[in-house]
Amino acid sequence: MIFIATLVLLIPVVLGLAAFSRRWVLEPFPTDWTLENFRLILLESPGLIKNSFKFSLIALLFGIGFGLPAAYLIVRTRMPGRDALDFVITLMLAFPGIAVGVSYLLGFWKTTPIPLADSWIIMALALFARRLPYFLRMAHASYLQLDISLEEASEVSGAGKIRTFFNISLPLLLKGVLVGVVMFFIMAFQEISTAVFLYQGGWETLPIGIYLDWHRGMEFGIAAAKAFLMIVITFILLLIISRISGGVLKAAWGPGGT
Amino acid sequence: MAFIEIRNLFKRFKKVVAVNHIELEVNEGEMLTLLGPSGCGKTTTLRCIAGLEKPEEGDIVIDGKPMLSQGFVEPSKRGIGMVFQNYAVWPHMKVYKNIIYGLKLQRIPKQEMHEKAQQVLELVGLDGLEERYPVQLSGGQQQRVALARALVGNPKVLLLDEPLSNLDAKLREELRFEIKSLVRRMGITSVYVTHDQAEAMVISDRIAVMDSGNVVQIGTPLEIYDKPANRFVADFIGTMNFMAGEVVQVLQDTEAVYVRTEFSEKMLCKTPSITATTPGEEVYASIRPEDVEVFAEPPQGKENLFKGTIAHKAYLGNFLYFFVSVNGTMIRVQVPHHLPQEEGQELYLFLNPEKCMILL
Numbered sequence: 001m002i003f004i005a006t007l008v009l010l011i012p013v014v015l016g017l018a019a020f021s022r023r024w025v026l027e028p029f030p031t032d033w034t035l036e037n038f039r040l041i042l043l044e045s046p047g048l049i050k051n052s053f054k055f056s057l058i059a060l061l062f063g064i065g066f067g068l069p070a071a072y073l074i075v076r077t078r079m080p081g082r083d084a085l086d087f088v089i090t091l092m093l094a095f096p097g098i099a100v101g102v103s104y105l106l107g108f109w110k111t112t113p114i115p116l117a118d119s120w121i122i123m124a125l126a127l128f129a130r131r132l133p134y135f136l137r138m139a140h141a142s143y144l145q146l147d148i149s150l151e152e153a154s155e156v157s158g159a160g161k162i163r164t165f166f167n168i169s170l171p172l173l174l175k176g177v178l179v180g181v182v183m184f185f186i187m188a189f190q191e192i193s194t195a196v197f198l199y200q201g202g203w204e205t206l207p208i209g210i211y212l213d214w215h216r217g218m219e220f221g222i223a224a225a226k227a228f229l230m231i232v233i234t235f236i237l238l239l240i241i242s243r244i245s246g247g248v249l250k251a252a253w254g255p256g257g258t
Numbered sequence: 259m260a261f262i263e264i265r266n267l268f269k270r271f272k273k274v275v276a277v278n279h280i281e282l283e284v285n286e287g288e289m290l291t292l293l294g295p296s297g298c299g300k301t302t303t304l305r306c307i308a309g310l311e312k313p314e315e316g317d318i319v320i321d322g323k324p325m326l327s328q329g330f331v332e333p334s335k336r337g338i339g340m341v342f343q344n345y346a347v348w349p350h351m352k353v354y355k356n357i358i359y360g361l362k363l364q365r366i367p368k369q370e371m372h373e374k375a376q377q378v379l380e381l382v383g384l385d386g387l388e389e390r391y392p393v394q395l396s397g398g399q400q401q402r403v404a405l406a407r408a409l410v411g412n413p414k415v416l417l418l419d420e421p422l423s424n425l426d427a428k429l430r431e432e433l434r435f436e437i438k439s440l441v442r443r444m445g446i447t448s449v450y451v452t453h454d455q456a457e458a459m460v461i462s463d464r465i466a467v468m469d470s471g472n473v474v475q476i477g478t479p480l481e482i483y484d485k486p487a488n489r490f491v492a493d494f495i496g497t498m499n500f501m502a503g504e505v506v507q508v509l510q511d512t513e514a515v516y517v518r519t520e521f522s523e524k525m526l527c528k529t530p531s532i533t534a535t536t537p538g539e540e541v542y543a544s545i546r547p548e549d550v551e552v553f554a555e556p557p558q559g560k561e562n563l564f565k566g567t568i569a570h571k572a573y574l575g576n577f578l579y580f581f582v583s584v585n586g587t588m589i590r591v592q593v594p595h596h597l598p599q600e601e602g603q604e605l606y607l608f609l610n611p612e613k614c615m616i617l618l
């Protein structure tokens with residue numbers, strides 16, 4: 001217990017100490033407290049935060065637009081080719097982020113037929129592609145909990161497949177999907193291994209910023225402050241998830257529901 | 259022409275053949291039951307009618323319209339009401355919304371919709387519960403919601419898949435009669451799936467008995483009980499004594515058959531058999547326990563009279579049930595009155611030839 005708690009809690013404690021102090025390297029505890037690090041981030045590189053949100057949100061939109069329908073087709077229909085689609089998406093799990101980053105960089109290079117690497121959209125696209133299997137797993141898990149006869153009852157009642165999806169499946173899956181969507185956003189928000197290969201000046205995200213600060217050396221306080229900021233943002237999102245799984249649950253299942 | 263015609267229907271799941279080229283007709287206004295043991299293909303057949311499964315071969319014609327041969331008709335376009343085994347009421351909608359769901363899709367005016375909903379709510383005895391969520395209802399009430407939802411749109415066909423199997427025995431018996439009179443009053447052509455033979459006997463106009471993807475017999479409950487097509491049907495519906503034997507003689511004019519069994523040289527079976535038999539054939543001479551008569555002393559001039567010893571005896575309240583050993587063959591007997599004989603004592607069994615049948 002204590003061991004695990006240490007592993008988890010050490011992170012925010014150390015980062016917090018570093019983020020709110022100046023030049024804490026040699027002493028056991030920092031001596032010089034300051035908000036300077038945060039001031040620097042917000043004043044000098046607000047673009048990092050903006051980029052992080054922008055790319056992750058667009059990745060999320062891709063996910064909702066393509067990932068969820070693909071997952072639906074695979075899990076709930078007998079569309080020809082769905083096994084192949086399933087295989088291709090799942091294959092994504094086999095590729096480390098570095099592989100995705102490097103191959104997109106080369107494959108979408110300026111001189112190729114699709115020079116996407118030249119546009120910032122590649123950042124969002126890569127984040128989306130990297131976590132694509134996640135949508136499949138999420139949809140799968142949600143659908144496993146949804147009794148198929150609820151959808152069939154709707155079809156027999158006169159609703160087509162699409163109406164059934166919106167009237168029955170979606171409201172009942174909403175909780176699972178929303179939780180998954182927020183989780184996806186968190187993962188995209190924290191992604192670095194793919195992004196670090198693809199970014200160009202002006203496209204830096206928070207994780208890339210941290211990496212660069214560290215790389216340049218002696219910017220540990222600022223790096224820690226950025227990491228701390230990420231943790232706070234993520235934590236807020238996690239709070240939202242717990243609210244969803246408590247609150248929306250009731251809305252979806254009625255008072256006194258499971 | 260029948261209201262629902264199932265022609266040469268064939269459906270398989272990978273290697274498992276669930277429905278094996280069956281033919282079935284359901285007449286207008288009739289309640290037909292698909293009866294058979296678990297896994298025999300009842301649900302699959304029903305789902306094919308609803309359009310929830312796509313069979314590989316065959317056609318289903320509902321009210322003159324082919325559902326398969328001229329392009330697959332989607333479930334939503336078939337005009338069907340269906341009650342699922344697990345109710346399948348939508349947990350995120352109140353009872354009222356559950357019931358008007360189908361009407362709303364048809365864009366029926368609000369006033370009319372409300373009237374129809376009230377009517378059907380009253381019919382199934384749910385008035386007053388409109389504003390409840392399904393989780394606030396008992397199993398029996400949820401089942402009524404499912405029934406109301408299936409009936410509210412005046413469907414051409416009502417399909418019910420073991421609608422009572424999740425309820426306790428008392429409620430099940432009550433609802434059986436309720437569903438029967440309700441459906442009959444509305445005159446809806448319906449197909450009812452169950453593996454409970456007593457339920458099938460009560461609720462059906464006709465029963466189709468299924469065995470491993472085949473329909474083995476179709477008939478009224480009485481026909482199926484009195485003239486089972488084979489050993490499987492006889493065993494599945496009611497209880498039957500099967501006495502293995504060999505045909506020794508067939509009387510051509512009367513269709514009566516003499517059988518040699520383990521306990522007698524000649525046993526006469528007069529009930530005409532569905533399949534013709536020839537001497538030398540291995541068959542089962544069969545008689546229902548309640549058709550066996552017992553005597554303390556051998557009566558005069560009766561064929562098929564055998565002496566036996568009571569092996570077990572039990573009072574089941576309104577009748578007496580016992581096992582009699584006739585030269586080692588156990589015969590089950592059911593009589594509606596008390597008998598002075600105890601276990602170990604002898605008596606005479608009269609296996610009335612008029613009630614004895616030959617089964618394969």
Ligand SMILES: Nc1ncnc2c1ncn2[C@@H]1O[C@H](COP(=O)(O)OP(=O)(O)OP(=O)(O)O)[C@@H](O)[C@H]1O
Nearest residue numbers: 271274275276295296297298299300301302303453
């Ligand atoms: N979706 C499916 N995938 C694979 N096999 C199936 C599927 N549905 C049914 N089967 C198989 O088809 C056969 C017939 O199944 P079906 O559900 O029609 O039986 P049933 O008569 O309704 O049985 P029960 O009384 O247990 O409900 C069974 O062997 C079953 O295992």
Ligand SMILES: [Mg+2]
Nearest residue numbers: 300301302419
């Ligand atoms: Mg079934």
